[in-house]
Amino acid sequence: MxxxxxxxxxxxxxxxxxxxxxxxxxxxxxxxxxxxxxxxxxxxxxxxxxxxxxxxxxxxxxxxxxxxxxxxxxxxxxxxxxxxxxxxxxxxxxxxxxxxxxxxSDQHPWFQDALAAVPGSRERARYMFRDGRGEGGEEPPNNWQSLFGGPAWTRVTEADGTQGQWYLHLFDASQPDFDWSxxxxxxxxxxxxxxxxxxxxxxxxxxxxxxxxxxxxxxxxxxxxxxxxxxxxxxxxxxxxxxxxxxxxxxxxxxxxxxxxxxxxxxxxxxxxxxxxxxxxxxxxxxxxxxxxxxxxxxxxxxxxxxxxxxxxxxxxxxxxxxxxxxxxxxxxxxxxxxxxxxxxxxxxxxxxxxxxxxxxxxxxxxxxxxxxxxxxxxxxxxxxxxxxxxxxxxxxxxxxxxxxxxxxxxxxxxxxxxxxxxxxxxxxxxxxxxxxxxxxxxxxxxxxxxxxxxxAGVEGSTLELYRTLLRLRREFGLASGELEWAEAAPDDVVTFRVGEVTVIANLGEQAVPLPQGADVLVSSGPLDGGALPNDTAVWLRGA
Structure with a gap:
């Protein structure tokens, strides 16, 4: 490589x-x-x-x-x-x-140590522990919601059995956020x-x-x-x-x-x-x-x-x-x-x-x-x-x-x-x-x-063989390190560009579009319609 x-x-x-x-x-x-x-x-x-x-x-x-x-x-x-x-x-x-x-995880030894420790301790400082809002701290520190749904804060029970601080978890309650400060x-x-x-x-x-x-x-x-x-x-x-x-x-x-x-x-x-x-x-x-x-x-x-x-x-x-x-x-x-x-x-x-x-x-x-x-x-x-x-x-x-x-x-x-x-x-x-x-x-x-x-495997037109062909040609023609040049004129529903020797045409519209005459078809995502590219189909050409 x-x-x-x-x-x-x-x-x-x-x-x-x-x-x-x-x-x-x-x-x-x-x-x-x-x-x-x-x-x-x-x-x-x-x-x-x-x-x-x-x-x-x-x-x-x-x-x-x-x-x-x-x-x-x-x-x-x-x-x-x-x-x-x-x-x-x-x-x-x-x-x-x-x-x-x-x-x-909340099962990480650090978090288990934090649960057993007191507010303000070294152990809690590794995570986002905060005091709650309201009288007695019964409200979360802010209104953030978890990306998985529900509040992004969970309140802990302290070692003495009282309701204590809250910890932040942008995802599940079992996923406490580290404090990267x-x-x-x-x-x-x-x-x-x-x-x-x-x-x-x-x-x-x-x-x-x-x-x-x-x-x-x-x-x-x-x-x-x-x-x-x-x-x-x-x-x-x-x-x-x-x-x-x-x-x-x-x-x-x-x-x-x-x-x-x-x-x-x-x-x-x-x-x-x-x-x-x-x-x-x-x-x-x-x-x-x-x-x-x-x-x-x-x-x-x-x-x-x-x-x-x-x-x-x-x-x-x-x-x-x-x-x-x-x-x-x-x-x-x-x-x-x-x-x-x-x-x-x-x-x-x-x-x-x-x-x-x-x-x-x-x-x-x-x-x-x-x-x-x-x-x-x-x-x-x-x-x-x-x-x-x-x-x-x-x-x-x-x-x-x-x-x-x-x-x-x-x-x-x-x-x-x-x-x-x-x-x-x-x-x-x-x-x-x-x-x-x-x-x-x-x-x-x-x-x-x-x-x-x-x-x-080995079946012409299968999705697996399409991927294998695309990856082989991608390497063969050096497309990953090439320069993209857009076609000067193309229908609104068509994406077409050239990278090196390869011209790519993708038809996202409802009607088939004609392909350039005389070009060699290297690979197509689906069957072609004679000299036309059907809708929802893309093709790689050489000599276009």
Whole structure:
């Protein structure tokens, strides 16, 4: 891979609970991942990103960490992690891991010590403990609401049995926020970074990277009604504060101590690409997820605008643009792009959602969107199962759902379970080959056999083969490091541009559009109509 690999890499997100289960207990594990890494090498990706696998009570699928330097037993052991990492290196796959610095689990030893300590103690100073408002402190310190629903403050019972201070949790009550003004917290995370870097990881995806620092005084704040689950339109007093950048400048120094080019990627849910780009200034992180692109609707004008903005904002600070369509927090793009209306991130859809999208339309648009995305200069992220064309799992029984969002909103929001269902590997076997016992922590849809990897491998026109072809051609033509040139004239409903030798045309309109005569078709997201490009279809051409 070229120097500064993060500038051009295709990074594949593994959600460990749902990727592959070697033990058969229904939850994916590290041995299962190791056994399936060959399939990712065959797919053509460069890097594997592992969502949390560290010790956790699993109240939020591992994003509630009790021990940052060990593996949760449901996923295996540190030895299993080392074996997985070694196998990835053999296959020339880099590995980055998830790090959750905004909050810990309430089962973390530090928080347990804080509960046993007195107000004003060193132990409580590691977290956001505050006295309540009102007579006797019976009211929370401010009006902040949890991103998962309900108040963002929980009151503790002191050691003497009296009602005491409140602690902040922007997410679930089992996820208390650290106080990042505390030097002890900062030093602890330097230690955690070095622990995993010493084992050989290539970097970190940083959860809630726009969080950590809260505005002085913790002022009241009510997000707008159209805000999403990450808090609405910034500036919120708990997101995007200037002080957070000092944390990542410090982390960057730690990574720079190591040979081999280690990288940091920010999950920063900010409203514009210009604001997201602040996280990737030269002395901070290397990448930031382009959520403005991910959440753009299936509209040619909107797509052109966000691509233009991205290819300006990120290079302006010396960073690569990144592109992503799906992850473990959003509705899978093969479903989302066919929804008749926006569904905010984290809300999810389910059987009672009005106007559920047509599955065929969603798949056509999803394939076209990926064909467009993988031609764009920069780095790209893929989410496990999208190479199979998986739709959002909609018909999950209420009693099977596990996302805290579902519970904290009293069943009014479906949350993120629909994109986290274990993926299918083989048709006609238990759990579609996720394991051999048939146990799965979330139920798989009955009609997923058609999406199984073994049903698609080697089948011309399958979604799996489309992804393999796109990734091969992306590398062959050097698209990730190329320069994008827009077509001088194009219909309003068409996105068309050139990168090097490759011309990309995506038809988002209702009518077929003619293709340039004499051009060679390198790859198409769907069947062509003679010399025309049908609606919801994208194509790569050479010689156009």
């Amino acid at each position: 070229t120097s500064q690999w993060w500038r051009s890499a295709v990074i594949y997100q593994i959600y460990p609970r749902s990727f592959a289960d070697a033990s058969g207990d229904g939850v994916g594990d590290l041995i299962g991942i190791t056994n399936r890494l060959d399939s990712l090498r065959d797919l053509g990706v460069d890097v594997v990103w592992l969502s949390p696998f560290m010790t956790s009570p699993q109240k939020d699928a591992g994003y509630d960490v009790a021990d940052y330097c060990d593996v949760d037993p449901i996923f295996g052991t540190l030895a299993d992690f080392d074996a997985m990492l070694a196998r990835a290196k053999e296959l020339d796959l880099r590995v980055i891991v998830d790090l959750v610095p905004n909050h810990s 505390n030097e002890e917290v900062r030093e602890e995370f330097r230690r955690i970074l070095r622990f995993w870097l010493d084992r050989g990881v290539d970097g970190f995806r940083v959860d809630v990277a726009h969080g950590l620092v809260k505005r002085d005084g913790l002022p009241d704040y009510t997000p707008p009604e159209d805000g999403d689950s990450m808090g609405g339109i910034e500036p919120a007093p708990y997101f995007g504060q200037d002080g957070v950048h000092d944390v990542y400048r410090d982390w960057r120094k730690v990574l720079d101590e190591y040979d081999g080019e280690r990288a940091l990627c920010a999950e920063a849910w900010m409203p514009t690409v210009d604001e997201i780009a602040k996280w990737v200034r030269p002395d901070e992180m290397h990448q930031a997820f382009n959520f403005a692109y991910a959440m753009t609707r299936w509209n040619a004008g909107d797509l052109r605008e966000v691509i233009i903005d991205s290819l300006r904002a990120f290079p302006d600070v010396g960073a690569p643009a990144t592109w992503v369509l799906s992850n473990h927090d959003v509705i899978r793009h093969t479903t989302r792009l066919a929804l008749p209306a926006d569904v905010p991130q984290g809300h999810g859809i389910g059987p009672k959602t009005p106007d559920l999208p047509d599955t065929a339309v969603g798949l056509h648009r999803g394939r076209a969107a990926t064909t467009l995305m993988l031609a764009l200069p920069g780095s790209a992220y893929l989410y496990q199962g999208e190479e199979l064309g998986l739709p959002e799992a909609v018909d999950l029984p209420d009693d099977a759902r596990q996302d805290p969002t579902w519970f904290r909103h009293n069943g009014e929001r479906y949350g993120r379970d629909g994109c986290r269902v274990p993926i299918p590997w083989e048709a006609g076997v238990p759990a579609y080959g996720f394991n051999r016992t048939g146990e799965t922590w979330l139920p798989q849809p009955d009609d997923w056999a058609e999406y199984a990897r073994d049903r698609q």
